Amino acid sequence: MATLLDIEGTVCSISFVHDILFPYALEKLPQLLQNEQFPIVPGASKASELTPYLESFPEEYRQSSQALEAHVKDLTEQNVKAPYLKALQGYIWKSGYESGEIKAPLYPDAVAYMKRVVDEGKKVFIYSSGSVPAQKLLFGYSSAGDLNPLISDYFDTINAGPKMEAESYVKILKAIGFEAGDVLFLSDNVREIEAAKKAGLRAYVAERPGNAELTAKEREENVVKTSFDGVEV
Structure with a gap:
């Protein structure tokens, strides 16, 4: 048995990402x-x-620092989940995180849930639009310590793959070696929940302060x- 967790709006507030992380990257980029x-x-x-992170950007935005900055700002404001943007943000x-300027404020009940799942001999997996390195930083420098x-x-x-496509969840199941019915997915995004259900996973919607109504x-x-x-895997 296992649980698959989204991050933003699920284990931490949307405001942390939009009000702290996104502005931090924009401020440091220039x-x-x-x-x-x-x-x-x-x-x-x-x-x-x-440099390697910038090389992943489309050619038209690699011509000048002004063009690249403007593109990053535009993608950020529109919350476009382009992989090359997510990789750059994670690097910044x-x-x-390492300097102590950023610390991820995780919901205490989410932290307790993760610990309980592991104590029960089950597995915890993470699936987020943020890059894997960024995910590890968030959980490594959290309000509850290194998780x-x-x-x-x-x-x-x-x-x-994209979080709103069922095939992405099928791919995850193959990678972790679990049957679909043995995995519980938690996310604030209803379309992600629907995609997970299509792949056969059990899935609950996380309703947190500041999430979409x-x-x-x-x-x-x-x-x-x-x-x-009280959530049971």
Whole structure:
């Protein structure tokens, strides 16, 4: 038996991501780009640790620091989950976590749930649109300490696929070696819940402060949890 957990709006607040993490990356980016030589050409000599992340951006945005900054800001404001953006954000957040500027405020009931699942001999897996390195940072520098030892594996849109497609969950099941009915997925996003159900997983909607309001139909068609206390895998 296992549980698969979303992050944003599920184990931590949406406001942490949108009000702390996103602005932090935007604030630090201009200074980091000062050390880069534009245009950035993939395969050319690496100017810094940051260069490989920038090489993943579309060519038109690699022509100048201004173009790249504007593109990152646009994607961030629209909450576009482009893998190359997520990788860049994760790189920038790393220094913030390590310096102590950033600490992930996880919901206490989510932390207790993860510990309880592991104590029961079951597995905890993470599936988020944020990159796997960013996920490890968030759980490594959380309000409850380093929780990475509780987590068996991590999935994102690169190694699993889009979160609103059933095939992504099938891919995760193959990777972790569990039958669909033995895995409970928790997320605040109803479309993700629907995709997981199509793949055969059990799935509950996490309703947290600040999350998108659920419709009457969504409440009727789904199991909704305002806390993970009492949730059984």
